[in-house]
Amino acid sequence: MRRSYLFAGLEDGDYAAISVHTQMLEVSSGQMIFAQNTPVSTIYWVVDGMVKLTRTSAQGDEKVIELIGPGRFFAEAVLFMGNGYPVNAVAQGACRLISVDGAHLKEWLAQDAQRCFRMMSGISMRLHKLVADIDRLTLMKGTDRLLQYLIDHSEPDDTGRTVVEFEAPKQVVASRIGIKPETLSRLLHKLSEQGCIEVQGARVFIADVEHLRQIKLD
Amino acid sequence: MRRSYLFAGLEDGDYAAISVHTQMLEVSSGQMIFAQNTPVSTIYWVVDGMVKLTRTSAQGDEKVIELIGPGRFFAEAVLFMGNGYPVNAVAQGACRLISVDGAHLKEWLAQDAQRCFRMMSGISMRLHKLVADIDRLTLMKGTDRLLQYLIDHSEPDDTGRTVVEFEAPKQVVASRIGIKPETLSRLLHKLSEQGCIEVQGARVFIADVEHLRQIKLD
DNA sequence: CGTACCTTTGATGTGAATCAAGAGTAGTGG
DNA sequence: CCACTACTCTTGATTCACATCAAAGGTACG
Incomplete structure (x- = not known):
């Protein structure tokens, strides 16, 4: 987890400070981790297994926005939005996840703008991917x-x-x-x-x- | 411009510091402001007129991703990505824009994590909108x-x-x-x-x- | 061994792209 | 002021990709 973009360049002290507010959780196949529109309180990192992020339409159809594999964060980009999760997160098969408390993470980020920069660039990547998705869905x-x-x-x-x-x-x-x-x-x-x-x-x-x-x- | 999310809560001194690195520019209808895949150096704020952000497919088709009206920033979300602009920006009618130098803006942001927070929430909004677009394009x-x-x-x-x-x-x-x-x-x-x-x-x-x-x- | 779910296959329907003209509308210059 | 060119916008005929509906194999699992 220390090797992921968000925590790259982390010092030992920082690491300890962060890990206090993390938690390992195991979810079984098909279990919902969070639901669309519920308030954002936590971000997640996938240890193993696969998580699918989906949107549900008014008619109840489900569209998969993204599949998240081991070593990746999800929901970190919406931590600052206040609007609640824009997607559902559902375990695709059994998973182990590490959850990181949002409030504490914000506090940690607030201490150093460089940390924010790393995070912003991570978020930008995701944004870039979504734009690519949009034209894949329309142009192709x-x-x-x-x-x-x-x-x-x-x-x-x-x-x-x-x-x-x-x-x-x-x-x-x-x-x-x-x-x-x-x-x-x-x-x-x-x-x-x-x-x-x-x-x-x-x-x-x-x-x-x-x-x-x-x-x-x- | 001070009222936009990015510079909300700006103090007079900050404002002066920022405005040194801004520039007013007038572009005529159809003029390209930046092209897809060129390195990101500058972000923009629309004074008046309308700017369209587009993607060009391999076949040369053009898909409009977003229309940016007065009082809004664009390209600010990709400042940290390093990959170049993901879209083309073209003036839709005559426009006046304020450009803000990216490097200096980064420097300014680095001084205070709170500034980063405001920016992140702005970026998150955009991300949220893109996700909404994706399901509009697929579910509907x-x-x-x-x-x-x-x-x-x-x-x-x-x-x-x-x-x-x-x-x-x-x-x-x-x-x-x-x-x-x-x-x-x-x-x-x-x-x-x-x-x-x-x-x-x-x-x-x-x-x-x-x-x-x-x-x-x- | 049977129930439940995933996957394939076939027949049919439909939304939207494409191709192809024609109708406005506007800006240019004699 | 009126022709001339150049768009943007409409309309029609046709085609195509994909969804939908329906049903039959497969495969997994209790």
Whole structure:
């Protein structure tokens, strides 16, 4: 946690001061960590597991805004807003989290503007990502967004092939990409017919990453 | 400018210190203030006129992310990111702007964490708005987004009627809402056929705001 | 071994983009 | 003041991607 952007360059004394107001918590799959519109009191850091941040529409539909994996903070950007959490946070599988008390964190930040700077740059990153999301959702269509997702999450595996492992059930990933589960299934099918990818459960093997980039431009 | 969130609670001395590094600039219609991906050096405050923040896709399409009117800052949230401006800023009509040098502003902020706090809460607001935009663009369809826009921008005029004055040419507003100009035209037509609104050039009269809210739920 | 959930597949519907003209509206210059 | 060009705005016909509805395999788990 000391290595995350927020606490980078922390001195031992500081660390002790902060950890007094932290707490480890374990949440089970599907459990809600906080709900949209409730007052912000705490920020979180993911030790292991996966947390999904979602918005619920008036009709009750759920849209996944972001998936947070180990080593990342969430809710830290809204600490100063006063409006309450803008999203729901739900455990995607069992998770361990560290919660940091908001009021105390603010107090700690107030002591040194440099700490604030680090935080601001972290927040700016997130802002930047959201802007990128907006144009992914408007400028690009579903297929493009899927390809982008695959490219972004691809890594070489043991055998040297390029592979993407879905970080969550397909329905969740579909929502993250901004399409329906049915459509995701169809798109994956279409791409494997074309020989670009090979699907094995939650694993997608990519024949040629460059080729995917090409398709995106058609 | 002293009344804006960023400089609220400013003391006279501070004000003088800041204003040394500001500059008034006049830009003509269509002029680009900064381009996407160029390094961030300056933030801006709108005196009068309107600035549009856009993203350009690989295909050259332009999507309006936000329209900034008088009394508002822009680009302040990305000052700490180091990645360059995430958007283009283009004058929508003739504008007068005040530019504030980024490096000096940072220096000023570094002196007092409280100043940072105010800024962070401003940034958080923007973040919150972007999240709201994302679900408007995904959870709602075009008609809903238009209605939402109308409701958000409606005000009573001299004669007591509720009216929305488009802040920019219809094509720009269309892009802001996330639809094509043709579609906007059709939607407006459809709504006036239904008697909900009356369109007069860039002015839209609303018969019954509550009624619009109703329609949104159908 | 059966219930519950996730995923796939098929048939159908619809919102909005696209393509293609035409109608206003405005600014320019003879 | 009127033609001339250049936009912005509307309208229609067509196409397409994606959602929706419905149902059938799969897979996990008590």
